[in-house]
Amino acid sequence: xxxxxxxxxxxxxxxxxxxxxxxxxxxxxxxxxxxxxxxxxxxxxxxxxxxxxxxxxxxxxxxxxxxxxxxxxxxxxxxxxxxxxxxxxxxxxxxxxxxxxxxxxxxxxxxxxxxxxxxxxxxxxxxxxxxxxxxxxxxxxxxxxxxxxxxxxxxxxxxxxxxxxxxxxxxxxxxxxxxxxxxxxxxxxxxxxxxxxxxxxxxxxxxxxxxxxxxxxxxxxxxxxxxxxxxxxxxxxxxxxxxxxxxxxxxxxxxxxxxxxxxxxxxxxxxxxxxxxxxxxxxxxxxxxxxxxxx
Numbered sequence: 001x002x003x004x005x006x007x008x009x010x011x012x013x014x015x016x017x018x019x020x021x022x023x024x025x026x027x028x029x030x031x032x033x034x035x036x037x038x039x040x041x042x043x044x045x046x047x048x049x050x051x052x053x054x055x056x057x058x059x060x061x062x063x064x065x066x067x068x069x070x071x072x073x074x075x076x077x078x079x080x081x082x083x084x085x086x087x088x089x090x091x092x093x094x095x096x097x098x099x100x101x102x103x104x105x106x107x108x109x110x111x112x113x114x115x116x117x118x119x120x121x122x123x124x125x126x127x128x129x130x131x132x133x134x135x136x137x138x139x140x141x142x143x144x145x146x147x148x149x150x151x152x153x154x155x156x157x158x159x160x161x162x163x164x165x166x167x168x169x170x171x172x173x174x175x176x177x178x179x180x181x182x183x184x185x186x187x188x189x190x191x192x193x194x195x196x197x198x199x200x201x202x203x204x205x206x207x208x209x210x211x212x213x214x215x216x217x218x219x220x221x222x223x224x225x226x227x228x229x230x231x232x233x234x235x236x237x238x239x240x241x242x243x244x245x246x247x248x249x250x251x252x253x254x255x256x257x258x259x260x261x262x263x264x265x266x267x268x269x270x271x272x273x274x275x276x277x278x279x280x281x282x283x284x285x286x287x288x289x290x291x292x293x294x295x
Contacts, residue, residue, distance in 0.1 A: 032219040034200050040224035047231040054238050062243035073263045080270040087277035110284045155194040156186045162201040198221050
């Protein structure tokens, strides 16, 4: 009987309890989402710092040591890579020209492709000479345009005012962590991160704006998840490289010996591939020389 009375009392209390107002629900959801976004941002920043340390510290020291100890093998490997890539390109052009022409005459195909490649090389050389004469620097592929400084400063001041103790922060601990993320983003001149922080620190005045703010934060969280996945994939790829944590190794001779063995193996494989490709190209050129003798 006592158990039944308790369950009845609980159900009565649940029915009589006042429902939470939509404003309170939206505020709680916003606070949870802001905390989740903050965690995602910290994870992305930590992964980026690891990648930067590997790129600007580990890799530089690793390749400097490689060049000092393996200068001749590396030079030979670089030449082999260039030669094999050129031979592969020539073979692909010969086969594509043979298929597209439809004549089946390997001699004429060889003359066409070689003549076209020589003309392209001459044109490229003349363009580079003209650029040097005009004093223009070549454009770097993949270069990013610098972010506008005025926009960066405006967003920084806006978020800093919102995170000030005189403002209305969500909590003291959360505001301090967001302040740390703000300083980090401003130091990196990261415009996208500053825009994201401006969304997270926004303080809507009415319920409609609060719901819109909640939608914005959800989309920001989804974007942060995608960014975290991308950075984690890059980090996993970087960890597979032999330069990972090279500056933290106590004995670097083991890593350098493994690199030497890998370079020697690559040289052997590329030398075999070069020999095979040269034989294939020689068959085309031999046929062309035979045609020239008949002329």
